[in-house]
Amino acid sequence: MFLMRRPAVSGRLPKLMDSDQQAALEQAWALLADGAAKRRHAMHTPVLAGVTAEGLPDQRIMVLREAAADLALLRLHTDARSPKVTQLDRRPVHVLAYDAGAAIQLRIEGKGRIERAGRRVEAIWAEATCFARRCYLAEAAPGTVRVTPGSGLPPEVEGHQPNEEQLVPARANFAILLVEVSAIDWLHLANIGHRRCRFERNGTDWSASWLQP
Numbered sequence: 001m002f003l004m005r006r007p008a009v010s011g012r013l014p015k016l017m018d019s020d021q022q023a024a025l026e027q028a029w030a031l032l033a034d035g036a037a038k039r040r041h042a043m044h045t046p047v048l049a050g051v052t053a054e055g056l057p058d059q060r061i062m063v064l065r066e067a068a069a070d071l072a073l074l075r076l077h078t079d080a081r082s083p084k085v086t087q088l089d090r091r092p093v094h095v096l097a098y099d100a101g102a103a104i105q106l107r108i109e110g111k112g113r114i115e116r117a118g119r120r121v122e123a124i125w126a127e128a129t130c131f132a133r134r135c136y137l138a139e140a141a142p143g144t145v146r147v148t149p150g151s152g153l154p155p156e157v158e159g160h161q162p163n164e165e166q167l168v169p170a171r172a173n174f175a176i177l178l179v180e181v182s183a184i185d186w187l188h189l190a191n192i193g194h195r196r197c198r199f200e201r202n203g204t205d206w207s208a209s210w211l212q213p
């Protein structure tokens, strides 16, 4: 856990809603936390959407690394040179996740925040495996036009696990993306009747409204 929790709430959501809404919001955050923790979980790889400088929608799958309910924060990792960094940093971000087993769709609104340096980023970098850190050794930025197909990794680490010394230049290309969640549209599909609820975060509290699914 790299997102610092405030002891007063310690992972519990404040109660401002009816009990069904409270349960739905807790379930949404539990699914996201499970998604972050389990590689095979349906919510491990949500879709993150933003808007390009030309005003066009743009989306991509990313690995969810952490979900902190009490802070309403999601954490993901990216190449600091990637186009999504300028697209999502301090700008609106939309996250879409669906768990078919739970029959729950989450449509999450928030604001992105890119961190390239600082104690949190250093700690996350230090904990990542050598294979995970290897991605950030690519010589060109993601999206750069290539003459031939390829990973862009230096030949000495292509297909091999790099050592700590080889990984030194990769650190400058690593960044984390935090999504400050401001609203969640929760949809539950069920034969007895679908349910949909919109949650909005006001300061540290949440409000909820049932919606026609």
Ligand SMILES: Cc1cc2nc3c(=O)[nH]c(=O)nc-3n(C[C@H](O)[C@H](O)[C@H](O)COP(=O)(O)O)c2cc1C
Binding pocket: 045, 059, 060, 061, 062, 063, 064, 076, 077, 078, 079, 082, 083, 084, 085, 142, 143
């Ligand atoms: C299963 C899966 C997981 C991915 N995880 C990440 C990720 O955690 N971070 C990331 O930057 N890109 C990830 N990608 C690649 C992105 O979807 C995208 O292709 C790449 O980051 C370039 O996006 P951009 O041009 O919007 O920057 C993943 C792709 C797939 C298919």
